[in-house]
Amino acid sequence: MTLTNKKTYDLVIVGAGASGFTAAYQASKNGLSVLLVEKGRHTGGSGDWVEGIFAVGSDMQKAKNVKLTKDDVLNEELDYSHFEADTNSWKQYIDHSAEMITWLRDLGVKYVDVQGLGSGNVTWHLMQGNGKQAIHTALEPQAKKVGTEIITSVAVKALHQDAHGTITGVTLESEADHHTETITTRAVILATGGYLNNQKLIDQDTNYNAHQLIPVNSGKNTGDGLNLAWGIGAQKYRMGMAMLFGGYVKDPTKPAYLYRTSDMNGAVTQQSLLWVNENGNRFTNEEVVDNFAHAGNALFTQNRVFSILDQGAIDHLANTGLYKPMGTYFTEKKTLDELKPEIDQALAEKLPFIHKADSIAELAQALDMPDLVTTIARYNQLCETGEDTDYHKQAKFMVGVDQGPYYAFELGVGAFCTMGGLKVDLDNRVLDTNGQVIAGLYAAGNDAAGMLVGDTYGPNMPGTEGGYAFYSGRHSANTVTDYVHSHQTVTN
Known part of the structure; x- marks a missing residue:
């Protein structure tokens, strides 16, 4: 034949x-x-x-x-x-x-x-x-x-x-x-x-x-x-x-496309909330996500990157509304209704990218981040004053990390094509x-x-x-x- x-x-x-x-x-x-x-x-x-x-x-x-x-x-x-x-x-x-x-x-x-x-x-x-x-x-x-x-x-x-x-x-x-x-x-x-x-x-x-x-x-x-x-x-x-598009939850156990439209992925990569590196230090103005290719470049300056959310931010995104509008898959979204169930499922499956702790100190210890406690304290102070004198992020995205439990999501750098x-x-x-x-x-x-x-x-x-x-x-x-x-x- x-x-x-x-x-x-x-x-x-x-x-x-x-x-x-x-x-x-x-x-x-x-x-x-x-x-x-x-x-x-x-x-x-x-x-x-x-x-x-x-x-x-x-x-x-x-x-x-x-x-x-x-x-x-x-x-x-x-x-x-x-x-x-x-x-x-x-x-x-x-x-x-x-x-x-x-x-x-x-x-x-x-x-x-x-x-x-x-x-x-x-x-x-x-x-x-x-x-x-x-x-x-x-x-x-x-x-x-x-x-x-x-x-x-x-x-x-x-x-x-x-x-x-x-x-x-x-x-x-x-x-x-x-x-x-x-x-x-x-x-x-x-x-x-x-x-x-x-x-x-x-x-x-x-x-x-x-x-x-x-x-x-x-x-x-x-x-x-x-x-x-x-x-x-x-x-x-x-x-x-490569056409980078910023952060993307780093889960080597599942096909990457599964997270493309997930509320969890949107929350940790597109809301301009806190990002830290492998030592627990902040390294950029998280509003860089407004140009997703620039965001990818910024992430590649670090060896590892984590998005840090507290329960208050998760509750706000799930029940009250978004901190900022997001891309095509989320244009109709007013709240991230599936965020909490997706987080619970990821924790239940013990997926490698997600970590939860009752305190920042506990989270820092679990991830071996020596500077995380100091970083969070500094970040919360800037959130209270409403002025990001470190990286000049707009005040409306300066959301304090002060309501436990606390979550860290490891990010890779997503790419669509070369x-x-x-x-x-x-x-x-x-x-x-x-x-x-x-x-x-x-x-x-x-x-x-x-x-x-x-x-x-x-x-x-x-x-x-x-x-x-x-x-x-x-x-x-x-x-x-x-x-x-x-x-x-x-x-x-």
């Missing part, structure tokens, strides 16, 4: 997530024969969790009278990245961003709102049902309708080139029995989602401590596309940037180590998104990576179409 229906295709796309399905639909609609290859049993990947996408000048923004120009965005993004981001890539993306909102809507994607995130601009076009619905109720059925062939549980193991370095085919391998086949193709789009789940690459090519990093994604983003491209001479570019690995031109063509095009090889989504960033993701323009996944998928499909039509068509 063969892995594919045919032996030749105009285009092979590696990875069936947001960028892969967008590319597949557009290329098939353009008349190309397209094979979409997914190594997992299920399609969608980390794209299923995209909450919303970036745009400037959309009809939704105009309806809300959002005063944000293309020049505003470009200048802010270049400044934010210290001009490590590519100016022309950003200009191109910005110019087509509003068009993508309409294009996806026409395919069946529904939006619920456009808003900012934390202190960010109002660029986040939230999708009903997140990326999961956009992919599986809009793009996937539409791609099938226009002729895309989709195979799962199959990996692309090698890219093939002719004597001139032009892409000519790929080797496929069944994940079930490791049976291999080679097919011919005119072009390949790599859309494999980056390398967040490849600890070796994280250790080798980033400054992050992989033991503190908590990937909250599909678990399949192991750098497959990057390794395929590097293996034929592609340039390794803009490695080292951005970067391959250098691409404005046609999303992959470049070699000399900056020359590898004919027939393209990259989209996270594999190519290093063109947009410096060392830190920008929640100041929320939705940029999710939006780029869809945009670059469509754009690369159109440029592949031009490439295929300008060369001899692959014989079917």
Whole structure:
């Protein structure tokens, strides 16, 4: 039994997530024969969790009278990245961003709102049902309708080139029995989602401590596309940037995604309450959570981090209200109704990240934090005066820690994805180590998104990576179409 229906295709796309399905639909609609290859049993990947996408000048923004120009965005993004981001890539993306909102809507994607995130601009076009619905109720059925062939549980193991370095085919391998086949193709789009789940690459090519990093994604983003491209001479570019999102309860016993929408995780990471390090010392203004990427950077300055709550804060969050509004999963929340049951369950299971004590001294002893008692005394004093002269947090978030029992929640640093690995031109063509095009090889989504960033993701323009996944998928499909039509068509 063969892995594919045919032996030749105009285009092979590696990875069936947001960028892969967008590319597949557009290329098939353009008349190309397209094979979409997914190594997992299920399609969608980390794209299923995209909450919303970036745009400037959309009809939704105009309806809300959002005063944000293309020049505003470009200048802010270049400044934010210290001009490590590519100016022309950003200009191109910005110019087509509003068009993508309409294009996806026409395919069946529904939006619920456009808003900012934390202190960010109002660029986040939230999708009903997140990326999961956009992919599986809009793009996937539409791609099938226009002729895309989709195979799962199959990996692309090698890219093939002719004597001139032009892409000519790929080797496929069944994940079930490791049976291999080679097919011919005119072009390949790599859309494999980056390398967040490849600890070796994280250790080798980033400054992050992989033991503190908590990937909250599909678990399949192991750098497959990057390794395929590097293996034929592609340039390794803009490695080292993960989309951090601040603290995340550190529980090695359970899949990380289970805590993504939990009230407990929201309480200890998004309410700007007290954070301390492994010695029990405060180390930052906890309002840094308003830019979740900055929060992740701040947490990585410490070896271990704990969020300290007393019973008074827990009662307030559960019964009275939030200290501050939170992100998409909590936008309708007025109180954290499940906070107490979730804490009780975690304690009952003796999960390693949570600690409870009747006194601060007891908590300090249990966690071997020599400075915690002094830190709490100082913090409570600042709360009473209403002025944080140490880190200048606003008075409304200076909530005293003085009502037992007391709780410490160990935090890791959450991350959604990496951005970067391959250098691409404005046609999303992959470049070699000399900056020359590898004919027939393209990259989209996270594999190519290093063109947009410096060392830190920008929640100041929320939705940029999710939006780029869809945009670059469509754009690369159109440029592949031009490439295929300008060369001899692959014989079917």
